[in-house]
Amino acid sequence: MSNIDNLSVNAIRVLSADAIQKANSGHPGLPLGSAPMAYELWTRHMKHNPENPDWKDRDRFVLSGGHGSMLLYSLLHLFGYGKLSIEDLSNFRQLDSLTPGHPEYRHTVGVEATTGPLGAGMGMAVGMAIAEAHMAAVFNKDSYDVVNHYTYALGGDGCMMEGISSEAFSLAGTLKLGKLIIFYDSNNISIEGSTDLAFTEDVLARFKAYDFQTIEVNDGNDLEAIGKAIEEAKADLSRPTLIKVNTQIGFGCPAKQGKASAHGEPLGAENIIALKENLNYPSMEPFFVPEEVYDNFKAVAAKNAKTEEQWNHLFKEYSTKYPDMAKLWDEYYNGATVDRLFSSEDYWKAGEKADATRNISGKILNKIKAVMPNLIGGSADLSPSNKTHMTGFEDFSKDNYGGSNFHFGVRELAMTAIGNGIILHGGLRAFVATFFVFSDYVKPMARLSAIMGVPLTFVLTHDSIGVGEDGPTHEPIEQLAMLRALPNFAVFRPCDEIETAAAWQYAIKSETTPTALVLTRQNLQPQAGSSKEALKGGYILEDSTKSVPDGIIIASGSEVDLAVKAKVELGKEGIDIRVVSMPSMDVYEQQSVEYKESVLPKSVRKRVAVEALSDFGWGKYVGLDGDYVTMKGFGASGPANLLFEKFGFTVENVVKTFKGIM
Template structure:
């Protein structure tokens, strides 16, 4: 069989496997796999360095399917290449409970999947993060011809990804940063769920990308492997700009009744149409999920070439390690355990108690800079708010097109892309990333924070200006419901510290976390050091000022700036003969993981008189307040005025907290 014939048969294997799996599941999206199979095949076989036998090879090229609904394209490739022994049976269980082939690709679930993609455009943002990580690590580690970090990031998406605002945010930054090893495939088929894209999307995408600073390349025929290959090589040849390769395809290609129609996008082809697809493609086998042996052999030869590429790299890395032992030691710190960081976290110096009132955002900035001294792979920045978020790392340089070694990122006013890029940097490996903005703008961050939690990527979110304490900026900038929103996320820790000790605990928990992202919710205004604060903050909730009684008369519960209010209210209550316990609750999420015995020791069931004090929404406090308790929380969206006046106006005074407690 000549090269052209085996290539054609191998492309059609992707199409037929995809159609079979979607039909058996009676659910899925056949349009993208059928149309994009040629570009995916050309890339994966002849241009992309990857080794199915070692999916974690550090210098592999990355591929992200941003149009995650077309997941069968990716699963078919992974099966044909032999990733993780993904079998034909696994393909036949597409979209079934506990299968290795879920509806959208899931990181850590299916071997070879680089990122969880589902929300359109998210993969585009994460790809930018991966390309940033590659360029930063290359600047740190590559020496005198030893390019131990040298790979490309490829991402594939369609019209929907291009419509979503996150892609424009992310690619605007990618162009500014001149990420020459980022290559974007645009599967342009002019079809979306509702019909022709002309009903809502008529812009010239290539002109937009030119404005971003991309090289733009157009492939007129999505079935022309030679033209696609030339486009990839042209993209790789320009290392000064990221590249957009627009590939014009027909959605549902090969299925006579569906090709080029919106109905091909998101529903099975139908039994008769799958048969017609086979006939039209001249597929030689009738049995579902059956692939000719010569196709498997073809993919195997490319897989072997990938293994050879890794072996070449392994030899290069051995030579590099011998010639630059200090760099090898640093490499191991980036990719493994950091003994110096462990020493810092174990030291009394780290757990310094504040001596004067200070905003937790300021304390956080100081802690961040202490951590950076012993954690060289820490990288991150803010959405144009570093001076306010206190997230600049002194003396660490700014990452830019001119200086890839800088550790301070400038994301610009692009919150959703920033969070996706942070995920991408973490997914790449070797780096520990954080992102930052005002807490109220976590509304923009949340969709990508949700993906962090789903993927088990421990990205750190620094979110300052945490309450009505923002003051004069008014309701648009005063977060109310955002704390409840983030607390509602599974596998996501939300810390709202009250002072230095608790802020140190928050950073400790964030950096030590292996599979859980963390939000640090920080004050703008100064907060007094709390005499009772301790490392027990690492338990999420603890007694910060106790009652003399085994079962207190009332329990006052608070976080952040309101802990001081609760402590002052306890003193007022004592004057009326009421013995209160004050519980600081910096992280409900971690408190919920403690033993029942510990939780009972902090919040004894025998005490039903409880008051939650927090200058945000009361949503989420109910499980601790109970039916007999009360709240001193926000009911509206705040107001514009000096912070001190706002706290008094909305009832956040020790006197009001004490009166609410007495009313119980």
């Protein structure tokens, strides 16, 4: 290792340790041990330009071990990303700083993904590699490889233990994603001590079984060996690569090196001094970086800027030679023209007969795909049930990266992370699909979608006890409340074709909010009163003839029809009520106070909510004087129509419940 390389690697270590010490909080172990591999990758092998962090053909880097965030922040500072300053590093983990405890997408320039839960970054990296492969298949022509970059991810033992990594890498190997390179920081330490306590498997053997190329670097400080491994990984485009780098957690700190205590707590002031002395660092001053180190990183950045200039020239030639492809590129990155579809009469055509909203959704999806070429997605082995196959378009596979229909296999957790990664890459919009009850597996990565502001679309079918014979394990009850509880996450449970069209429009036009479409297996009757007002989340479906209704029944999805029929029966007894359809509480809450008052006036206190799921969350609409027709248990196994009757989802029971609050 040359003097400047050694000094630069140690600058990364020292900056990380100083920031964590000043914050009195953080994880110094990973940055100290992984600094050499990160330095080697970022300075000699990774294609990126700090002057243009959004360069379309840059290599992507995901720090899956997000607790080691100071490693990434140190690199971003030294390269000059977003003018991340020493002051920013010194404010590590402080309120409103640019250096939060874990990397956050859209918050710090140069951060490609929000990586909190271990393994999540691995799944998103697979999604980015999939996006690169698809974009390359669509756009590259002859010698014009306008899409030609790698995806790198770095994580440790924890990322390898989490099940999401197994799901994601199994699929990555199946798809032979040759431009995906994973760094495994293997230091045999976790929070509780040696990994031998709970993790003794042969990770390389596992990845060989996934059909990865596997490479091991015995000394994590050997830049030459690390560099050779990276080039070997890049040379094999027939399969993804795992590079296992054997490191010592907390390297350089005599009292902490190789110990569990180096993982998640500051080194301590005395140990910081000992670290710097042990590394022969030129200053004991906190946050000191020698000028020659800055010069070193500036030289690399300047070289990378020229690489982007060459790409810009290539793309200009490409655009001249293939103007139709340049136009398509613009549609991919700046949005296809879908407004014409959403304003057409055909799109808003009401259904003429009863149908399941999953079937309706499938038809609408195909209409959207016809005008939105960059839409890609699929299901967790449930496409025939979720109705998510895009007719006339090919499947994405190891033999055809240009396909739009994706087969995720039975991997809901990784599927969602991959969907996030596809959108994070840029150029593509993605959807994922499964049974609604399995949103339990989806939710951790859906939460990251919401945190990052990634507009991933979730198609979640078989929405209630209407699943029927499969029984309680497959009948969602509390899942709707779970998803509604997520900030920045829109949940639609439409009652018919018009509301399903509204849900899809909202999802596709959303720029920073993920959207879930919760859809039925059972057939639903078209509602005469349904309208585009569904885009407001809640609206008056059938109104009272009185200026002040005798009461209000609020419902969503399959239960809207019950509410409408109950209104008719109550009307026969002189009780004149309003029916409010509430396909999306989340979107309804975004409306003006005036609008919400017009739909649910505070003066009308007699209210009943009807929904074949948990009543959790309905209280703010029903109030103290209202009541519920909802689920109180986990359902049962039997024909759907008998289950709805058994659990009280009948016109008679809705009428009875409403009369009970009169």
